[in-house]
Amino acid sequence: MADSDLFTPYKMSKFDLSHRVVLAPMTRCRALGGIPRSAMAEYYAQRSTPGGFLISEGTMISDTAAGFPHVPGIYNEEQVRAWKKVVDSVHAKGSVIFCQLWHVGRASHQVYQPGGAAPLSSIDKPISQRWRILMPDGSHAIYPKPRALNHSDIQDMVEHYRQAAINAIRAGFDGIEIHGAHGYLIDQFLKDGINDRTDEYGGSIENRCRFIMQVVKAVAMAIGADRVGVRMSPAIDHLDAMDSDPPKLGLAVIERLNKLQLELGSRLAYLHVTQPRYVAYGQTESGRLGSEEEEAQLMRTWRRAYQGTFICSGGFTRELGMKAIADGDADLVSYGRLFIANPDLVLRFKINAPLNKYVRKTFYTQDPVVGYTDYPFLDSGKQKLSSRL
Numbered sequence: 001m002a003d004s005d006l007f008t009p010y011k012m013s014k015f016d017l018s019h020r021v022v023l024a025p026m027t028r029c030r031a032l033g034g035i036p037r038s039a040m041a042e043y044y045a046q047r048s049t050p051g052g053f054l055i056s057e058g059t060m061i062s063d064t065a066a067g068f069p070h071v072p073g074i075y076n077e078e079q080v081r082a083w084k085k086v087v088d089s090v091h092a093k094g095s096v097i098f099c100q101l102w103h104v105g106r107a108s109h110q111v112y113q114p115g116g117a118a119p120l121s122s123i124d125k126p127i128s129q130r131w132r133i134l135m136p137d138g139s140h141a142i143y144p145k146p147r148a149l150n151h152s153d154i155q156d157m158v159e160h161y162r163q164a165a166i167n168a169i170r171a172g173f174d175g176i177e178i179h180g181a182h183g184y185l186i187d188q189f190l191k192d193g194i195n196d197r198t199d200e201y202g203g204s205i206e207n208r209c210r211f212i213m214q215v216v217k218a219v220a221m222a223i224g225a226d227r228v229g230v231r232m233s234p235a236i237d238h239l240d241a242m243d244s245d246p247p248k249l250g251l252a253v254i255e256r257l258n259k260l261q262l263e264l265g266s267r268l269a270y271l272h273v274t275q276p277r278y279v280a281y282g283q284t285e286s287g288r289l290g291s292e293e294e295e296a297q298l299m300r301t302w303r304r305a306y307q308g309t310f311i312c313s314g315g316f317t318r319e320l321g322m323k324a325i326a327d328g329d330a331d332l333v334s335y336g337r338l339f340i341a342n343p344d345l346v347l348r349f350k351i352n353a354p355l356n357k358y359v360r361k362t363f364y365t366q367d368p369v370v371g372y373t374d375y376p377f378l379d380s381g382k383q384k385l386s387s388r389l
């Protein structure tokens, strides 16, 4: 296998990337009160490289979208202005950055909702007690019963995505990623293990895909399809997001995205799919659903079906990433936890240097330095480095 596989240039829609190592979107809970702060500019700049591609942490499209403490928003002017500083710091280092648009749906709690209202979802059933929500004080609670969105709420929600995308472009982002994965709002429509609606947004695959497709189309028409990425995780059951036929569901979304691309006369920027081997993030080191070969087959089926740039994420090492690119299983590979702990992950991969270990307990804390911007670079002193290796 050529060592250069992750380091061959790639053209992703209008963007010339110099390598294939992407920063995966990761919630880090450092945006106090929903406003990005200067530590975030430093964090993202640390992970930027000339011709690199970064996807921001999940960013709230409206004031009902949060389900974690201190996640940033992109629905008011103060947030747009604050994001601009983050984006500028990334551009100054030569990277491309997309904003991940997020609504958690029922994966929320009254404490995160305006007026202490119930969270919103496709349905009115809560996430099971197998799962716990992280509260603002660091404790964990059970998920409350949500309120099912009615027809006009759904139209409003599509509009929130559209406006958030426009705001992201105004903040200087190069594009946006629609978070349709991991059991959050869009996934709450997609999966038949959750969605029991009896109207045109539930039941058949056609109906369950309706919401995501309305969102993708509205956003693509507002900012241009080539600035829009879509994330999905048909085979991941995070937050009870189970489906009776994940391969079929994944193909159904892909067919519709392919069709939309034809209709709009432009490809989307990419499709980003989370590998089944990455389950229960933030809970366990990693998990497995099927055998490695079954998973690889499933990802390959989706990859071949999708007409455009395909990004894989979930449990990738340097070697697995190299192999995915070399085997044609992905165009780009996004890295999460390794990138948290290694701001210079791209360089370390390039020279095959040892990696810092990530510290899980600071993933979602608010300190602007500890566990956030203080992971050492290769050149930041041998002593400091060796103590973490």
Ligand SMILES: Cc1cc2nc3c(=O)[nH]c(=O)nc-3n(C[C@H](O)[C@H](O)[C@H](O)COP(=O)(O)O)c2cc1C
Pocket: 024, 025, 026, 027, 028, 057, 058, 100, 179, 181, 182, 231, 274, 278, 281, 282, 313, 314, 315, 316, 334, 335, 336, 337, 338, 363, 364
């Ligand atoms: C702390 C943390 C926060 C995450 N937040 C998000 C998020 O906001 N949006 C998202 O789509 N995925 C999120 N993920 C999933 C990552 O994007 C990625 O798919 C996952 O970490 C698997 O990749 P890895 O094995 O390289 O870490 C998060 C993961 C971690 C560890």
